[in-house]
Every structure is written in C-alpha cells, then in structure tokens.
Amino acid sequence: MADDVFDALHGDSAVLPRADSVVLVLVDGLGAISLRAHAGHARALTAGMAKKDVAYSVFPSTTAAALTSILTGAWPGEHGLVGYRVRDPSRDVLVNQLTGWESEGLDPMTWQAAPTIFERAIAEGRPAYAVGVAAYAESGFTRATLRGASFVAAQTPADRVAAAYDLAERNPGALVYCYLPEVDKAGHRYGVDSAQWVAALEEIDGALSLRVPPGVGVLVTSDHGMVDVPAHRQVVLEAEHLAGVRHVGGEPRMLHVYTDPETDAAAVAAQWSSDLRGLADVGTRAEAIAAGLFGPRVTPAAASRMGDLLIVARGSGAVYDGTAADQRGRGMVGQHGGLTPEERQVPLLRLGSFAR
Template identity: 75%
Template sequence: MSFMLPSASPSARSVVGVADDLFSALRGESALLPPADSVVLVVVDGLGAISLRGHAGHARALTTGMAKKDVAYSVFPSTTAAALTSIVTGVWPGEHGLVGYRVLDPARDVLVNQLSGWETDGIDPLTWQAAPTIFERAGRRGHESFAVGYAGYAHSGFTKATLRGAEFVAATTAESRIEAAYELAHSHPGSLVYCYLPEVDKAGHKYGIASSEWVAALEDVDAALSTRVPPGVGVVVTSDHGMVDVAPSRQVVLDETHLEGIRHVGGEPRMLHAYLEPDADAVAVTARWRADLEGVADVVTREEAVRAGLFGPTVTAPAASRIGDVLAIARASWAVYDGTAADQRGRGMVGQHGALTAEERQVPVVRLGAFSR
C-alpha cells in the first residue's frame, strides 16, 4: 500500500519546538523571539488554527495581529497525551513514548490510559515518560519554573510525567489562571511559566466546535487573554491540537467479525491502535481492515507508520512496543469504534481528534507582551 502524509511544508513549524523557543528567548538566544525578562507558555487545549480563524470575531485578543504564518503543526497522533508531552519535552512521541490515548503496556499485556489512567492503570510517570521536561532543563540553568492549572491536576500521574521540575500553582477560572501566570512571571524575573486552559477542548468534545457552547468557551478564554501582560514578560499562546465534529452518521462500529485476530484495540476513534493475537496473520488482518475501512480510514502497519516518520524521526524501543501492529487513521470527519468494548461512552463525543487532517494538526502560535510584533 502506498501511504502519503498530508502535505506540509518542510520548513513548517512544529509544536515540538515551541517551549524551547521560549526558553531560548529567556536566555536572549532565540532566532524567532526577542529577549524577555520572563516567559509564559499558554496552552489552550483543543484550539485548532482553522477553527480559531473561522471564529475570529469571537476571539479578538487572539486573532488581532495574528499573521498567516502564526501556526504550527501538532504531532501524530494529534491527541492531548502525545501532543502536550511533546510541547513540554521538546521531543516527538517516538521518543517520549506517549504514542496515543490508550496504548498497550506490553510487559503486562494490558491497555493503559496515558492521560487519566496513570494511577488506576499502574503506570510509573517517572519511567514511562523518561524524557526531561523543559522545566527540568530550565532548573539546571538556574531558572524557576511554574505550572498553573486546575487544583485537581496538581498531583496526577500525567502532571508528574509532563510537568516535573515546575512548581504547581492552582487557579479555578481561565481568567484567574492567566492572571496567576502573569503575576508569577512578573514577580520572578528569569522564570518560565506554563498555563493550561482546557475549557475549549471540553466544550468541543461535549458539544462540537459548531456549537454555541464552544463559542462561549472560546470567548471566555479570549477575554482572559485580553489581560494586560506585565512589562518585560513574553507570552506565546498555542495549542496541542484542533478537532473535527463527528456526526452519528459518520460513526463506524467494528464488531467481532472485523476484530478477528485482534487482541486489544487502543488509541481513540480517530486513530486506533490494533494489537494482534500472537498467532494472527498480520497480512490478512491488515488487508481485511483496509477493505472494511476503505474511504473511512487509512490503514497502515506499525512498520509503515514508523518508516513514514509519523511518530517523529526517532522511535525508541519502548515507544515502538506501545504502537499497534495495525493503525487506522480516520479520514475527513469519520470515527471508528470498537463495538465490543464494555464502555461505549466515547460514542457520545461530538468534537474529536487524533488523526492527520489540517483541522486537527494546525494550531495557532500567537505572540503577546514582549513577544508582540
């Protein structure tokens, strides 16, 4: 099978380098950003560049002065666990190892949730995600780091895996988180501050990006970002991924016939990882999925995906062991579900992500404060 990635310029910016750009600006060494006394990285979860531009009238703080080039490409899969980890470590999923939403732990032959299942699924955040974070690297250079988010995230396994090296500061609303981030940057010269805003993503999953609820969440985040940035503080606002709305008529449900020879189905509906039974005929299963999902998803083997560079230029042995034997990457606005799974709540989600469309992969990179043009 010939598999071709969606086109992107070889010089296109990636979210993988955004945090390092800020840290370089803090040291006065960035080729992209002017020097700053302190820096703030704001991640608006789930905010794609295409959907942002389509709703520019509801996001004037974010889009006023936003140039055509103020975009970056998310990683694959375009999902929170993989992309947020790439943003804060500066490496691709093939290196940090978070290669999907739910993936196989081959040592125990069980699926684990890499976003919210660290405690319940028994994953050690210090070994499962071994890449150093930007905050750890900043600390070694004598710079303080802070992470601002919901109090409930402070001690989660995902926080320990991705934000280690930063002092966690809790705040409730988007506005209070931005205010706290700016105040930390102002009162701690030379610091690196991370601020996480999940409101847009939550509204998108529940109601879709075409909904009034999603627009309201965008307006709230934009209002928070209209807060005056303190002098000398450089701010970059970006996202981990965008999303597409999936209608019920675009849901494809796999039954036992489709899943013959498959031991586990991981990932998420727009990017499934299929892990085969030890005695399964991999060629036959791949051929069957290509026939079953023709026009709905691109079906590739692990080897094809790695060779195509989907998970980045380097794929470590631990990361490779977590990638499915067969992957189903949804096209357009389709989603593919394991109909045999006990939990079918995911079929109620409207906004989804994980695949390779421009709506999912293109994210904004907006400069504020000392970084403004």
C-alpha cells in the same frame, strides 16, 4: 518551540525577542482553522494573527502525545506517549495515558523518561511554574509532564492567566506554563460549532485580554484542533470485523490495533483495508515508523506500545469497537487524533514582549 523559548530567555533567539520571563499558554483543543472561523468571538487572540502564526501538532494529534511533546521538546517516538490508550507490553493490558497512571500502576518517571522544559529551566537556575486546574495537581500525567515545575492552582481561565502573569513578573527569568482546558471540554461534549464551544472560546479570549506585564513574553498555542463527528460518520466494527484482534486502543480518530500473537498481522491489515476502504487509512507499525509519523527517532519502548496496525479516520469520520463494554465515547461530538489540517494546525500567537 522549547529551544526558542530558552533562546529568548538567554537573549540570543533568532525567532523571538528577548524576554525577562516567558509564559507559555496552552489552550487545549483550539485548532487554528476553528479559531479563524470564529474570529469574531476571539478578537484579542486574532487581532494580530497572521497566516504564518501557526504550528503543527504531532501524530497522533491527541493530548497525551502532543502536550508531552510541547512540554519536553521531544517527539512521541522519543517520549513514548504514542496515543490516548496504548498497550503496556509488560502486562498486555491497555492503559489510558491521561487518567490511567494510578489505576494501572504506571511510573511517571520511567514511562515518560524525556526531560521536561521545567527540569531544563531548573537546571539553569530558573524558577519554573505550572498554573492549572486544582484537580490535576497530583495526577500521574502531571507528574510525567510537569516535572520540575511548582504547581499553582487557579479556578477560572482569567484567574489562571492572571496568576501566570504575576509569577512571571515577580520572578525574573522564570518559565511559567498556563493550562486552559475549557475549549477542549466544550468541543468534545457539544462540538466545535456549538454555542457552548463559542462561549468557552470567548471566556479564553477575555482571559488573554489581560495586560501582559512589562518584560514578559507570552506564547499562546494548542496541542491539537478538532473535527465534529456526526452520527452518520460513525463506523462501528462488530465481532466479525475483529477476528485475530486482541486489543483496540488509541481513540476513534486514530486506533492502535493489537493482533493476537498467532495471527498474521498482514492478513488482518488487508481485511481492515477492505472493510474501511474510503473511510480510513490502514497501516502497520513498521510503515508508520518508516514514514516518520512518530518523529525521526523511535525508541524501542515507544515502538513496543504502538499497535500492530494503525487506523487513521478520513474526513469527519471515526471508527469504534462495537464489542467494547463502554460505548460512552460514541456520544462525543468533537474529536481528534488524526491527520487533517483541522486537527493538526494550531495557533502560535505572540503577546507581551514577543508581540510583533
């Protein structure tokens, strides 16, 4: 996607028409399947949506990994954000890849070392902007993924879209990113089929009904979709299941499991495979890398952050560490991280100069 955007700005894309400026709109948590299922509540977004207007999230299908891939053009195996919570091997502690940068002392410049699309734009002499929520302006995750962009805060989705379009119109040649997290938040708390999720979708659809300025190409996509996890599909692992396990990271739809150094990881994998038969797939780090799940190239730094075992929930299930002190995650309805089409298939819509 990154190369296509720059090719469109250069006027030599085989995929997109030429545009004077480009706006990349990221609707966090909006899966293509869920969007189509609720098309009546998103008429602006789905009016010209064809079957081919989709893209696929990376693995794991979680914001830290997928959003970083969109904003760098690199696979998780290259940029190194390989999950929601992963181990910092230098300190043997789990770090949250969205909110733990400051508290855990992660350096955004080195932990995420891949150049961003904004740095690429600046190197070409192009203006680069990121329009988002004010609370995220100075976060470590922002500094890791939006490097090179001038951050502009706006309150509502309509305000953010309007600001992005205005920046693109007033700055020819610009690359403008617009972040809309409302659907993701509603899905996590209430579920994809909830009235609150539908209301958030309608608000996003209304925002993207705004007129696109002449000469501005707009791409609308997402980092991942979601599945609703009902209470009866929660698999809770108690102490007897966790023998030989040092840390349980990732998230309930895709766990990174780190074993004790003296433990035979293969034996733990066999036990977990038995315990979770029919509920989740269990693989080793080496198997995941060999299968290309994290991309065709995996750096040593990225590999060192992955679990010894990876646990991917099947269907609409989720796997929890029942021994963890914080059990708030078990109240989350909409979840993601796995390999289902609902989680991985996302919309890729064209507006403005990019419209078909």
